[in-house]
Amino acid sequence: MTDTPARLLSLLSLLQTPREWPGSELAQRLRVSPRTIRRDIERLRDLGYPVEATLGAEGGYRLVAGAAMPPLLLDDEEAVAIAVGLRAGAGHAIEGVEEASVRALAKLEQVLPSRLRHRVSALQSATTALTRGDGARVDPQTLTTMASAVAGPERLRFAYRAADGAPSRRLVEPYRLVSTGSRWYLVAYDLEREDWRTFRVDRVTEPFATGARFTPRELPVDAQEFVRRGLDARGAARYVVEVAFAAEAEELPQWLRTAALPGEGPQTVVRFESGDAPEWTAARLALVGVPFTVREPAELHAAAGALGARLAQATGPAQA
Template identity: 50%
Template sequence: MAATTTRTLDLLSLLQSHRHWPARELTDRLGVSDRTLRRDIERLRELGYGIESTRGTAGGYRLEAGTGLPPLLLTDDEGVAIAVGLRSQAAAGLRGAEHTTLSALAKIEQVLPAALRRRIEALQSHTSGETPGSGPSVDAGLLGLLALFCRDSERVRMRYTDASGATSARSVEPHRLVLLGRRWYLLAWDRDRDDWRTFRVDRVDDVFQTRVRFAPRVLAEGEAEQRVQAAARWRDVRVHARVHIDVPVERFHAALGWWARDAVPDASGGTVWPLEVETVEHLAFALSWVPAELTYRVEASDDVLAALRARAARFARALSDPSPERQATATRRSDRDDRG
């Protein structure tokens, strides 16, 4: 009985990891006969799993959506990944997901072994970065739907509003959802433009499920993320600067950590920190991260430098010596404090 249960769980794990399995491949992987495979499939169906079977030479099985949520089989790494994501409030930017996030986290952590809980605590305390909660709000249902389209290689029709406010109808083949900074992006093959396109998910609307499958295009490892980064940089980056810091790059990395990841050494033994941001305000904010004990020089276009000087002058005026009347009032207050 124990062997049967283990084999059935192995079968469930395989069905959850791939959209469609040929029957012959399943029997080979599990080391069972066709008859035993059919019996295990029936056991899973009795537990509430919807499993679709197809006949013929290419026949096989696939896990399909049912009327309820049956138990899920997760590996240790998958359980840790889900718990870390929930703990980090990765769904904080999804409308209506606040209470369900906490509920899901409680259910997962209740059954996690102590060793995995310690692993999660270590990940939480030794990692940092932005969370999507500070970015544009994204509908949780839409994000989940697009993820399913990517997984199942299903063609989609949708309406998209670009940065200028223009709206257009798109027919796309979804490939990957990418979280970059504070925003979710969908990388997809645009059938009308016959090329890859990147779409901000918060600008996607009126998604229509076509139920038409397509053969997914193959991208190299990490290429999807690189394409999204390049597209987002081309659209959003308007301000470029190079910051020269008078310390070795190792010291600068130690001071700023992850934020100094693009910094490189220069010929004089100092550091060059390239910055690409959306606005001068963002540039000024980035410069404020440089520790006070480090001296630096900003290299940028004339208009960017002029904007920084204007902001510096505004700060200087705000922090200048108070008027004579306010100075006299402050002096009298100080004298009273000394006597009291």
């Protein structure tokens, strides 16, 4: 193999298999000399790939974890598997990884060949997943289209259904996608209404980037704060939650750490507003995996007690 770039890509593809490769085997597979393999290994190292060499009769080369994440080479099956997984995660706003999932999915689908996009779509349409809590299901393609427009930045057109069902067409300058854990929202500047708006992504259809670039405007507040204020104004935050966790703040997920109150000794007290049903909030808190005590409101206290009773009943007596 005399084409150096193609040979380097082939060598990298082999090294990304989790095993140690003897230099002689790499040379045989790529039809070059061991000396060429050594030179190519140095080229990969210069590009930031941490290739480790071991000496001895059983020695060879393998790719190890480095200080930075270098580009990965994926075969067709791997690319399809990752895209389907990211679509499933992004479509249901998984806590803690939702925004990263959408960014990664947008990058991956941008470079997927059309034949692989078709396979991903076919697999997605043939499978289904249970939405978490009362979270509305979101089309992953809608999310990736919006994420790409935000990154562009490109103006975005879409059809939108308001809370009362009224349809409209929108032309916006997208700013950020924000996940609340159960729903996705797009923060954007509405060009026809000449003001900032928040759009529920599950009510968006037919989104497409127009190709028209723009200079992003400055949002008066943080995007997450803008969404929160919008939800409060619409009455979505129906009650205040105060819960004491038997753990340090560092042991809690990020969405709870940001709501932590100062002090309180060895425990961490969090206080936040919720627009979800108390039953769903209780289940979400239970999934943190840390003992907690509900301080308020009374509805959440009752919901947590009922959830605990149902779970205790579900376990039943121990089987002999």
